[in-house]
Amino acid sequence: AQRVTQPEKLLSVFKGAPVELKCNYSYSGSPELFWYVQYSRQRLQLLLRHISRESIKGFTADLNKGETSFHLKKPFAQEEDSAMYYCAPSGGNNTDKLIFGTGTRLQVFP
Amino acid sequence: DVKVTQSSRYLVKRTGEKVFLECVQDMDHENMFWYRQDPGLGLRLIYFSYDVKMKEKGDIPEGYSVSREKKERFSLILESASTNQTSMYLCASSEGPAEFFGPGTRLTVL
Numbered sequence: 001a002q003r004v005t006q007p008e009k010l011l012s013v014f015k016g017a018p019v020e021l022k023c024n025y026s027y028s029g030s031p032e033l034f035w036y037v038q039y040s041r042q043r044l045q046l047l048l049r050h051i052s053r054e055s056i057k058g059f060t061a062d063l064n065k066g067e068t069s070f071h072l073k074k075p076f077a078q079e080e081d082s083a084m085y086y087c088a089p090s091g092g093n094n095t096d097k098l099i100f101g102t103g104t105r106l107q108v109f110p
Numbered sequence: 111d112v113k114v115t116q117s118s119r120y121l122v123k124r125t126g127e128k129v130f131l132e133c134v135q136d137m138d139h140e141n142m143f144w145y146r147q148d149p150g151l152g153l154r155l156i157y158f159s160y161d162v163k164m165k166e167k168g169d170i171p172e173g174y175s176v177s178r179e180k181k182e183r184f185s186l187i188l189e190s191a192s193t194n195q196t197s198m199y200l201c202a203s204s205e206g207p208a209e210f211f212g213p214g215t216r217l218t219v220l
Contacts, residue, residue: 043200098155
């Protein structure tokens with residue numbers, strides 16, 4: 001069965017510290033992977049996708065097929081990064097269907 | 111700028127009532143999605159539609175139905191609302207995997 005795991009419900013760091021939000025997936029085939037973010041009182045939005053291999057707001061995510069992981073990283077966290085983050089692979093029979101993880105709340109303290 | 115709008119931000123209904131949640135997008139997207147978002151469970155796909163009058167069940171379709179009579183509009187219907195359907199409902203649209211989300215409708219069933 002297709003599954004995605006975000007092991008941390010809450011991650012708290014101080015401003016300037018490195019951040020890594022973990023995501024592991026269990027999928028057949030070659031899924032596309034996405035990270036979504038939801039800031040307080042804002043709508044959910046796409047943060048980045050693995051195929052673009054770009055850095056958005058200082059965040060990067062590398063797909064590790066051997067470990068089936070897609071961890072989200074930022075070297076220096078900012079207070080405005082505080083939000084809910086969801087990892088979402090797509091694939092299976094329909095590549096437009098996303099399976100969302102349970103989410104990790106990132107709190108960045110000043 | 112893609113706009114996905116949902117008919118209500120907050121809705122309170124009674125058990126057994128029929129509930130309609132409306133979603134409209136203005137970017138001529140093929141795909142539209144309905145998710146529900148619950149703390150600790152992340153986002154779960156209820157239904158999605160890849161074309162007018164076409165629909166496909168997501169992971170938790172029980173108790174829900176959908177309608178897509180026009181490309182820009184995707185409706186979620188709760189035939190007989192129950193208290194376990196109290197949740198935040200998110201609509202999304204995209205040409206591929208869900209990318210543009212609406213602001214959400216917080217439904218409370220009493």
